[in-house]
Amino acid sequence: MKRNAAILAIVLLVAAAIFVQIGKKNEKQTAAPTQTGPRPGMFVPSFSLPDLDGKPYQVGGARDKPLILNFWASWCGPCKMEVPDLIDLQTKYGDKVDLVAINVTSQDDEQKARAFAKEYGINFPVLLDEPGKVSESFKFLAIPTSFLVDKNGVVQEVVNLLPKAEWEKKIKALIKGR
Incomplete structure (x- = not known):
């Protein structure tokens, strides 16, 4: 037994x-799911999207200034919270860094995006990603999501909603090349 x-x-x-x-x-x-979108250390994908006036805006490769690509939608609560800070930061640092907002128009309404930009007085380029291919290629999981890109076109950081003071630290580091 x-x-x-x-x-x-x-x-x-x-x-x-x-x-x-x-x-x-x-x-x-x-x-962890495999993410194939741009991550820190990778080059930002090249693309061209129309701005609110229909003019093409080109992204990719080396630039004169660092770049912040901010993906957003008009229905997004955190985007509404973030945009006043981005407007202030554009006013303060616009001569040292390019800030570009990319509306995820494939999941939004173009007229609402236009109204949002007008209502908030957005003072930086707003691009419309109607087909959603650019947004899809970046493989982010939530909005707002911002890609901080150095002058060489290399992604330095990927961030979501941040307090204004954190944005300032990140922008200063991006400008200094850190």
Whole structure:
């Protein structure tokens, strides 16, 4: 009887160990989705989108100034919270950094995007991503999402909604090339 209990205990321990190993293997396989959009250290994809006046705006490659690409939508509550700070930051740092807002028009209404830009008095270029291909290529998970890009066209950081003081720190670092 003791022998059967010992054998049963060993079998249960081996089964538990196998179960744990299988669980760890599956956990490693499903831990994080693969993201193929631009991340820090990668070049920002080249693209051209129309601004609110229909003029094409080109992004990609080296620039005279660092660049902030801000993806947003008119229905987005955090975007509404963020835009006054971005307007102030554009006024303060616009001569040292380019700020460009990209409306995720494929998930928004163009007229609402235009009304939003007018209502808030956005003082930087607003681009319309009607087909959604540019937004899709950046593989972000939420809006607002901003890509901070250095003069060489390399993504330095990807951020979401930030307090104005944090934005200032990040912009100053981007300007200094850190």
